[in-house]
Amino acid sequence: MTVLSAVNGVIVLEGACPSEDAEILLQHLTSTPSARVDISICESAHTAVIQVLLAFKPRLIGTPPGNSLWRWVHPAVQASVSI
């Protein structure tokens, strides 16, 4: 289980999130639209998971790990927040 449920309105992505996590993340975000997503301990995420983030534009919290994935994805999701 790499998507931890929305406690205090925060969804935590942990470790490497496979494509199956997209469905779980989608459910969390649908039931709690204002939820924030903590990505500080998420090493990688499948495109399907990132796609959910891009579509629902949750506020991302936590410093993303310095790997190449989040370097590009983080600004993309955050940019979509402001749009």
Next chain:
Amino acid sequence: MNDFLRQFLIESRELVIEATEGLLLLEKSPRDPERLDTVFRAFHTLKGGAGIVEFPVMEQALHSVESLLTEARAGKRTLNPALVGECLTSLDQVSQWLDILEHTGELPVSLNGPANAGLVSPDVAAASHDTSAAPAAHAAQDWAAQLLGRNPSATGAVTTAFRFTPDHDCFYQGEDPIALTTSLPQLLALEIQPESPWPAADKFNPYVCNIILTGLAGISAGEVSAHLRSLTGECEVRAVGTAEAPAAISMPEIVRKVLQEQLRVLQVKEAPGAAARIASAGRTAANAMRFCGMDAHAESLERAVQQSSAQLQEAIAQLLGMPSVALARAATPRKETSVRTLRINAEQIDALVRLTGELTIAKNAVGHTAKLAQANSDSTAGLLKDQHSVLNRLVAQLQNTVIGMRVLPLRSVFQRFPRVLREMSANLGKPIELKVEGEDTEADKTIVEMLFEPLLHIVRNAIDHGVEDADQRRARGKPAVASILLRATRDGDQVLIEVTDDGAGIDVQRVRQVALDRGMASAEDLDAMADSDVIDLVFAPGFSTAAHVTEISGRGVGLDAVRAAVERVGGRVSIASRSGAGTTVSFSLPFSVMMTQVMTVEAGGQVFGIPLDAVVETVSVTKEAFSSVGEARVIVHRNRTIPIVELEGVLNASAEKSRRAETDATVILASIAGELVGLQVDHPGERMEIILKPLDGLLSGTPGIAGTTVLGDGRVLLVLDIIGMLQ
């Protein structure tokens, strides 16, 4: 005309002005993205309006300009003067259509001239290809150009731009496009965007891939392709020139032209026969290269044809030495200033003005009643006086507001000049720069609207007769580009407008000579006249110094027409000139034509009003001061001999005439076409501010009467038009 068309007419007129203004500015700075956007928006909205009212010809005409501007916005075209001229012509055509609509109330049915008037001619469009504008980009490269524009820091190291659209069902193939893409070596930029807008939450399927990945990398196109090979989807990989354009290959000019032409042919989008066109363009380009012995390049072109139109365009652009991707300029955010306004019919405002006038008269009547009550020691006199002062204050406020509603900024006149100047400058081959100052200065609508013709006349004169041609200017040590300054300032209740040129100035000796030739004054008089008075003679009727009648000015209408037009609204014109340094023509106009300052005078037992702006001074003259010159009577005042006219005699107000000469009298000195004339009256009266009502019906056009107003006691005051009366 229905409301729909009326609205269309009003808005289109505004948009035409906006577009014209923008185009003229673009001519000076063709790369200004903000200005380009404004002009584009204006054209786009105009076209949209034409579509709504179902006016296909206008829509079509504007469409071609719009596409041209779209290309300019994408950096594929530079708006050179010829192109701006074409855009302006299309606006002229639109204005003509709008005129017809305004006139007939219907959209023009039979159109004069070619149906595609306003369409940008292909010659000009072709000529507008400016190699300095880095226009090698084509539609397919837009994304790459934009990406580079958004990532300026990456520009130096970029060698490849890619755009990858994964298949919708790629997740079921076990693919992870983002992970693979982000692992690209030397990835310099990556943007992740939805391919189509994200669906609503309840319809969202996380396992349908709906993204487009665009990025820049510092590795070769081949390496990028190899890296992404395992993914299914549509992938475009493009080699991107670095900031410096690739060196152009030297080739004969004719070959270069042929290649440029092929590039243009290839840029035509989605027309039938595209495949044949690409093949033919590729063949022609390859043959051109063979012609100048560059077989290797010819072969590479032939290879490119096999791939795609985009590849071929890229290859040709490289041969021509154009940077392969145009860099999009970062647009600065546009500051919008919105003003809350309401469109009101001018007639309604005029009705309000009339009503305010009536109210002023009623107020004056109350004042009169208060005076009467006071004279009769009525107990209500004090109360009446208080009420009058309240009314006085309120009416004054109302007047100011109403005057304010009729006020327009002079911009609405000034903004027509850049266009006029552009044409005159081109026709006469004299480069001219127009400077405008104080265009926010306001004046009454009537003044602003009448101002264009006189100003145009002055500006034409300045360009035609005042400004020297470039060679002469250089010889005289002046900048080759002449300057014309239009300046407006507010001075109390007057608006001052100056037209200044830095041309040759007025040749005073020549004016003297012409005045003599035309018999306007004797040689002695002319010699005795000060230079400034001589220069003023150019405003005299029948004076024209132009040796040649030209297109621009000198068509028989002299500057006297200007002076007459300005004086008609109560203004004055003067001229100052320094030989070799230029000429300034100054207009002094009343801020409002609604309120007129008059002084009342009594003549033959009747009261008349004289507009104060015509009055120079009022003098008391003893009977001894009058003398006779022939049949005329004159006085000498400040060493000037001034002819005297009896107001009573001119108006036939009384039968007894000659008696007046034997008594002391009051003389009102008025300036008429630069000459002082004395108007003898019985008594001067008071000074007042009135709303002048022009005569209407049978009496309209009565010479010598400017209008009427009603005095507090109910009498009608005739306000005299002294200039009209004495001329």
